[in-house]
Every structure is written in structure tokens, then in C-alpha cells.
Amino acid sequence: MTQFRSIRIKSLVRTAAVVTLALLLGGCSGDAVSTKNTDAGYKAAESSNYLEAEQLFQEAVSEGEESVSAYRGLGIAQMAQGKYQEAAESFRQALAATDDKMPETVLDLLEYRATAQYRMQDYDGTIETCAQILAEDNASVMAYYYTGAARLHQGSQEEAAANFDYAASLRPNDYQLYLDIYSVYEDTNLSGVGDTYLQTALGIAPQSNEDYYHVGMIYYYLEQYDQASDALHKPVEDGYEPALSLMGRIYLAEGENDNANATYSRLLSDNPKDTDAYNGLALCALAQGDPDQALTYITQGLELEGGEGKQELYFNEIIAYEKKLDFLTARDKCRTYVEMYPTDEAGVKELTFLNTRG
Numbered sequence: 001m002t003q004f005r006s007i008r009i010k011s012l013v014r015t016a017a018v019v020t021l022a023l024l025l026g027g028c029s030g031d032a033v034s035t036k037n038t039d040a041g042y043k044a045a046e047s048s049n050y051l052e053a054e055q056l057f058q059e060a061v062s063e064g065e066e067s068v069s070a071y072r073g074l075g076i077a078q079m080a081q082g083k084y085q086e087a088a089e090s091f092r093q094a095l096a097a098t099d100d101k102m103p104e105t106v107l108d109l110l111e112y113r114a115t116a117q118y119r120m121q122d123y124d125g126t127i128e129t130c131a132q133i134l135a136e137d138n139a140s141v142m143a144y145y146y147t148g149a150a151r152l153h154q155g156s157q158e159e160a161a162a163n164f165d166y167a168a169s170l171r172p173n174d175y176q177l178y179l180d181i182y183s184v185y186e187d188t189n190l191s192g193v194g195d196t197y198l199q200t201a202l203g204i205a206p207q208s209n210e211d212y213y214h215v216g217m218i219y220y221y222l223e224q225y226d227q228a229s230d231a232l233h234k235p236v237e238d239g240y241e242p243a244l245s246l247m248g249r250i251y252l253a254e255g256e257n258d259n260a261n262a263t264y265s266r267l268l269s270d271n272p273k274d275t276d277a278y279n280g281l282a283l284c285a286l287a288q289g290d291p292d293q294a295l296t297y298i299t300q301g302l303e304l305e306g307g308e309g310k311q312e313l314y315f316n317e318i319i320a321y322e323k324k325l326d327f328l329t330a331r332d333k334c335r336t337y338v339e340m341y342p343t344d345e346a347g348v349k350e351l352t353f354l355n356t357r358g
Contacts (some may be wrong), residue, residue, distance in 0.1 A: 038065050041073045045080070048306030053077035067097035068105060075112055080307060082341045084120035088113055107136055114146050119343055123150035141167045141177065149184045157193070160184075164197070173204050175214035182221060191221075198222060209235035213243045216250075225250050239270055248280045252287060260284050275301045275309030282316050291323035311341060318350060327357035 041056035057074035061067070075090030091113035098106050110133045117125040127150050130143040137143070148163030164181045171177050178201035185194025198218045206212045212235050219228035228250055235243035244267045251260035264280035271277065278301030285294035298320060301313045314337050321330035331354040338347045 033064065033066055035060075035065055035069065037063060038069050038073060041070075041077065045073065045077055048080075048308040050077045050080040050307050054081065068094050068102070068109075070094075071097065072109060072112070075116065079112070079116050079119065082119075082343070084116045084343065088116040088120065088122070088125070091116060103136065107133060107140075110136075111140075111142055114143065118146050118150060121153070121343055123153050126150040139170055141170050141174075144170070145177065145180060148181070152184055152188050152190070157190075168197070168200070175201050175204060175211060175218070179214065179217060179221075186221075195222065206231075209238055209240040209243065213240060213246065216243065216246055220246060220250060220253075223253075225254055241267060241271060241274065241276075244270075245276045245280060248284075252280075252283055257284055257287050260287075273304055275304060275313060277301075278304075279309070279312045279316060282313070282320070286316065286320060286323060289323075291320040294320045294323075311344075314340070315344075315347065315350075318354075322354070327354060330354055331357070 037056045037060035041053045041060060044050075044053035044056060054074060054077035057070055057077055060070035061074065071090045071094035075087040075094065078084075078090060079087035091109050095106065095109045095113070098109070110129055114126055114129040114133065117123075117129060126146055130140075130147045130150075133140050133143040144163045144167035148160040148167065151163060152160035168174075168177060168181070178197045181197045182191070182194040185191055185197075198221060201218055202215065204211075206215050212231050216228045216231040216235075219225070219231060229247070232243045232247050232250075236247050244263055248260045248263040248267070251257070251263060261281065261284045264277050264284060267274055268277035268281065278297045282294040282297040282301070285291070285297060295317065298313050298317045302310060302317075314333070318330050318333045318337060321327075321333060331351070334347065334351045334354050338344070338351050341347055
């Protein structure tokens with residue numbers, strides 16, 4: 001069983017991999033107590049140093065720093081490491097410390113908790129938390145999206161579509177929302193149904209490099225690679241990093257390994273700290289039957305500071321060892337991967353396969 005981990009939709013909803021400074025610092029209250037560990041924790045999280053951040057927030061909690069900010073940060077750091085159950089509990093603790101003068105903070109925490117619950121596949125909990133969000137903000141796109149996603153995973157296609165459609169009506173020109181919705185259908189083996197949302201998104205007139213990148217992503221998922229390449233022409237010329245990365249995936253999908261390699265080499269030259277560039281070069285090496293070279297790129301990517309974009313590297317490290325027929329190392333790496341990302345079905349399936357190898 002060989003399955004490369006290559007590309008993921010970067011969601012508009014709060015994911016473990018994307019935590020901006022605005023999200024980290026917004027909505028927190030401040031009492032006249034020390035915030036030393038809390039402030040350091042948010043700074044570490046901003047740099048994607050989530051393990052360090054978790055430790056700092058744990059110290060903040062232990063030393064009695066402001067509870068809402070400390071538990072909120074702890075939940076963010078835990079969620080970024082795939083510790084979704086622990087994160088949901090941290091957000092619950094943060095919510096318990098709020099009062100009726102903090103409505104924006106309560107909404108913020110509920111959104112984070114819904115994200116953690118969805119990631120841990122607690123779909124009933126997700127729906128319940130989203131209902132709380134909608135009771136406070138009946139125009140929350142995120143709440144409708146997550147309710148729809150949870151309902152779809154529960155097999156309720158009509159309820160899912162109703163929630164997705166309402167979310168889209170609130171934000172009709174948001175490419176990323178349509179991609180998010182499609183990704184849920186894809187995850188539930190209903191990509192044919194999800195294609196409808198991609199087709200709807202193609203009716204939005206692109207205005208920026210980011211928009212053209214999203215159009216390219218849509219065509220990529222529809223496996224219409226010529227149209228994807230056309231959409232990416234301007235952002236690639238402008239050096240827009242997400243577009244360069246996607247162009248590399250398209251070259252790989254079409255078997256143009258030399259062009260893919262050149263694209264990822266350019267991406268790495270433009271940004272030596274781009275984990276996706278290392279992952280792309282590793283994919284090129286794997287496609288060319290050179291797992292040792294792939295491992296070199298993967299190791300270089302994993303040595304970068306922070307945790308941003310490293311899940312794909314860890315997964316493809318497993319595949320590289322499998323390609324080397326070193327099943328023992330691959331299995332050990334996969335066990336660690338599943339511990340880090342327990343809700344990743346691809347990792348669980350890979351471990352099941354590796355457990356059958358000698």
C-alpha cells in the first residue's frame with residue numbers, strides 16, 4: 001500500500017496548521033496578574049512552536065495566570081499537535097472562566113471548541129457547540145459549515161446540504177468555503193456530489209492571485225489540469241507561493257517530474273523555510289524511484305523550526321521507508337505518526353497495512 005500525502009485544502013475554518021496572530025491575541029481578557037508564560041506561549045505558537053507553547057501555557061495555568069487566555073492558548077497549542085480531545089477540554093476550561101461581559105471571547109472559544117470536536121470526530125458535540133454559536137450569532141458561516149460537515153459524516157445528506165447552502169448564501173463569493181465544502185464530500189466518498197460546489201465556485205470572477213490560485217485548485221480537484229495550469233499562469237509568474245506549489249502537484253499528476261522538480265526548486269530558492277517545497281521535492285524523488293533522496297529532502301524539511309506543514313513530511317517519510325522495503329522502520333514511524341495525528345484515516349490505514357509486513 002503506497003499512498004503519497006501531497007496536498008490538502010487550507011481551510012477558512014480554524015485548523016491546527018493555521019493559527020494567525022490575530023486569532024491568537026484576539027478576544028482575551030486581562031486581569032492584573034502575571035502574563036509572562038501566557039505571552040511567551042502565544043509568541044511560540046505564532047512561530048508554530050506548538051510543543052513549547054503547550055508547555056508554557058501549562059505553566060501559565062499552574063502558576064495562576066489569567067485563566068481564559070491561558071486555557072485558550074493551551075487549547076490552540078494542543079489542537080495544532082493533533083491533541084483534539086485535550087484541546088476541547090482546554091477550551092471548555094477557558095469557557096468556564098468567562099463571564100457575561102465577554103461575549104466575543106465566548107464566541108471565539110466556542111468556534112475553537114467546535115473545530116477541536118470536529119477534528120476528533122465528535123460529531124454530536126460539534127453540532128451542539130455550533131448550535132450554541134448560532135444562538136449568539138445566527139450568521140456564523142463557520143457554524144453552518146461545521147454543522148453541515150458533521151451531519152454529512154453522520155449520513156444526513158439533506159441536512160448537510162441545507163447547512164452548506166446556507167453558509168454559501170452568507171458568503172457567496174468565497175472560493176475557500178466552496179473548497180472546504182467539497183473536501184467534506186471528498187472525505188465521505190461523495191466527491192461527485194461535492195463537484196457541484198466546485199462548479200458553483202467557478203462562476204465567481206477571480207480578481208487576485210489568491211483567487212486565481214483557488215480557481216486552479218478547483219480545476220485540480222476536477223482533474224482538469226490544462227485549465228488549472230491556465231488559471232495559475234499569472235500567480236506563478238508573480239511568484240505566488242501557493243500557486244507554485246500547486247503547479248508542482250499538477251506536473252506530478254501529469255508525470256512531468258522534471259518540471260515538477262524545477263518548480264519546487266524555484267519555490268525553495270524563493271523561500272528556504274518552505275516545508276511544502278521540501279515535501280514537493282521529496283514527492284518528485286519518490287516518483288523517480290529514489291527514496292533515499294526523498295528522505296534527504298524530508299529530513300531537511302523536518303529540521304526547520306516550527307510545526308507548520310510537517311504532517312505531510314512525516315507521512316511521506318513513512319512511504320519513503322516503505323519504498324526502501326524497510327518495513328520495520330516504516331512501521332515505527334507510522335506508529336508515531338498515528339499517535340501525533342490519531343484522526344488521520346490515511347495514517348491508520350497505512351499502519352494497518354504495515355502491521356501485515358514482516
